[in-house]
Amino acid sequence: MKKYRWGILAPGKMSVKFSRGLQLLENAEIYAVGSRDLQRAKKFADEFGCKKYYGSYEELASDPDVEVVYIASPHSCHREHTLLCLKNGKNVICEKAFAMNCNEVSQMISEAKKRKLFLMEALWPPFQPFYKKASEIINSGMLGKIYHLYGYFSFIPPFDPLDRKFNLSLGGSSLLDIGIYPVIDALTFMGVPADVKASAAFSPTGSEESVSAIFRYKDGRMAALYSSFNTNIGIGCEILCEKGNMTISRGRDMNQSVLLELHGREKQEFVFSPPAMGYHWEAEEVMKCLDDKRTESQVVPISFSINLIKTLDRIREEAVINFPGFN
Numbered sequence: 001m002k003k004y005r006w007g008i009l010a011p012g013k014m015s016v017k018f019s020r021g022l023q024l025l026e027n028a029e030i031y032a033v034g035s036r037d038l039q040r041a042k043k044f045a046d047e048f049g050c051k052k053y054y055g056s057y058e059e060l061a062s063d064p065d066v067e068v069v070y071i072a073s074p075h076s077c078h079r080e081h082t083l084l085c086l087k088n089g090k091n092v093i094c095e096k097a098f099a100m101n102c103n104e105v106s107q108m109i110s111e112a113k114k115r116k117l118f119l120m121e122a123l124w125p126p127f128q129p130f131y132k133k134a135s136e137i138i139n140s141g142m143l144g145k146i147y148h149l150y151g152y153f154s155f156i157p158p159f160d161p162l163d164r165k166f167n168l169s170l171g172g173s174s175l176l177d178i179g180i181y182p183v184i185d186a187l188t189f190m191g192v193p194a195d196v197k198a199s200a201a202f203s204p205t206g207s208e209e210s211v212s213a214i215f216r217y218k219d220g221r222m223a224a225l226y227s228s229f230n231t232n233i234g235i236g237c238e239i240l241c242e243k244g245n246m247t248i249s250r251g252r253d254m255n256q257s258v259l260l261e262l263h264g265r266e267k268q269e270f271v272f273s274p275p276a277m278g279y280h281w282e283a284e285e286v287m288k289c290l291d292d293k294r295t296e297s298q299v300v301p302i303s304f305s306i307n308l309i310k311t312l313d314r315i316r317e318e319a320v321i322n323f324p325g326f327n
């Protein structure tokens with residue numbers, strides 16, 4: 001079994017969670033970490049037993065022993081950091097949102113293709129057991145035609161103008177941070193919409209803090225999506241179909257469930273409690289692809305990431321959500 005030497009770029013909150021996942025995998029070594037600050041890199045290296053730690057991302061990317069890099073800087077830096085790693089010959093898994101817009105994502109994909117390197121957006125839902133169950137139910141046809149999907153994600157973080165959730169220069173917006181999940185639900189279960197309508201409300205920094213979108217499909221199906229940093233409804237998705245309804249719930253505590261209500265039948269609930277946050281499944285997929293010499297995942301194909309960023313761009317255009325300096 002080949003063991004892969006991982007590099008962690010930007011040791012913030014998400015890198016800690018992802019690295020805890022890596023620790024569960026026998027074929028992964030958390031080999032190196034790169035931070036803008038050497039002390040932060042050392043602290044992370046001490047916690048995760050990294051052999052190397054660097055006070056810059058450039059040093060991490062140019063370490064010849066790093067084989068694959070996990071990127072968890074703010075969205076606004078994803079393009080730059082992904083290109084840095086690819087140009088240094090590293091395979092990359094980069095956090096969502098993959099980048100700020102389709103133009104940036106296209107540059108990342110072109111670079112990976114040119115260099116024949118692996119690239120994947122770190123999307124959590126497709127790897128989760130509850131999500132696979134929901135897909136299995138929809139694909140089985142037992143619910144018949146989907147008429148409507150209602151997807152939402154909201155919580156109330158403390159307002160901090162410098163935090164990446166509210167700071168425009170870091171891509172601050174509920175849409176790119178959490179609204180991306182209802183969009184993933186709509187794309188996964190219903191596909192790319194024909195028409196998108198959207199409206200947003202803004203925080204004191206000018207960043208979008210709430211957005212509502214309506215997707216319309218050619219055959220009349222619809223999806224209503226909502227994300228916000230000023231209400232607290234959690235995460236969920238309800239799919240209303242010809243022969244019944246399905247409700248997908250995912251708690252922050254990792255309790256996950258799929259409730260199936262077929263018309264005239266008893267409710268059925270499928271409950272899943274994965275042992276960890278489930279990020280290790282993303283890393284496992286990356287290493288499986290590398291083992292197989294594949295540059296793209298079939299679980300999160302590049303085509304899905306393109307549809308996702310294009311749809312996010314359409315919502316932003318409709319709701320007039322702008323990030324000055326990014327185009």
Ligand SMILES: NC(=O)c1ccc[n+]([C@@H]2O[C@H](COP(=O)([O-])OP(=O)(O)OC[C@H]3O[C@@H](n4cnc5c(N)ncnc54)[C@H](OP(=O)(O)O)[C@@H]3O)[C@@H](O)[C@H]2O)c1
Pocket residue numbers: 009010011012013014015034035036037040041072073074075077095096097122123124164170176177
């Ligand atoms: N998949 C998921 O479930 C999930 C969940 C949460 C977040 N995410 C994604 O993960 C990414 C990081 O989120 P996070 O919550 O980990 O953020 P975070 O705690 O703020 O960490 C981001 C890290 O990026 C680095 N960084 C580089 N340039 C920066 C800048 N100009 N300003 C601030 N930090 C900068 C910092 O590390 P150094 O300065 O030490 O280098 C910082 O610790 C985001 O894209 C987010 O969407 C994904």
